[in-house]
Amino acid sequence: MQVLKIFLKVIVIPFLIFGIACWLSIVLARQYPGYAAAAFAMLLMVLFLRARRKRKLELERGWRVGHEGRDDLYYAEFREGRWRQIYISGEMLVGKPRHVIYWQSTSFPEWAQTRREEIIGRIKTAFPPPDYRYEGVVPSGSGNESW
Numbered sequence: 001m002q003v004l005k006i007f008l009k010v011i012v013i014p015f016l017i018f019g020i021a022c023w024l025s026i027v028l029a030r031q032y033p034g035y036a037a038a039a040f041a042m043l044l045m046v047l048f049l050r051a052r053r054k055r056k057l058e059l060e061r062g063w064r065v066g067h068e069g070r071d072d073l074y075y076a077e078f079r080e081g082r083w084r085q086i087y088i089s090g091e092m093l094v095g096k097p098r099h100v101i102y103w104q105s106t107s108f109p110e111w112a113q114t115r116r117e118e119i120i121g122r123i124k125t126a127f128p129p130p131d132y133r134y135e136g137v138v139p140s141g142s143g144n145e146s147w
Contacts, residue, residue: 073099079111084111088103097130102135103136
């Protein structure tokens with residue numbers, strides 16, 4: 001019974017909603033092509049403006065973090081006129097936490113060597129616990145290897 005509920009919730013209902021939305025869009029586009037074109041143009045404009053705003057905020061802040069593929073993360077910083085990146089090993093999990101980030105295998109480049117704590121702090125603000133667990137990070141004044 002539990003599997004059926006999950007199947008309905010995760011697969012059937014989203015596909016049903018998506019199918020109805022597609023059908024409604026096609027019907028309305030056939031009846032009102034001008035309105036459909038205007039709505040599509042507005043959607044593209046909103047997506048473009050959101051992406052532009054995000055890029056502008058990242059440039060003002062000077063750094064960004066994100067997922068690289070399914071498991072890994074990256075930290076990028078705008079230095080000397082270009083984005084410089086650090087790739088961080090991780091692993092996607094089921095449940096909480098959703099990810100484990102492994103610092104042991106992360107090598108910090110020369111430009112980031114002296115700012116390791118600052119960079120780790122920024123990453124932790126973007127990907128906070130309990131959704132993310134950090135392995136191999138030693139907080140200052142602590143002998144604990146994993147937290």
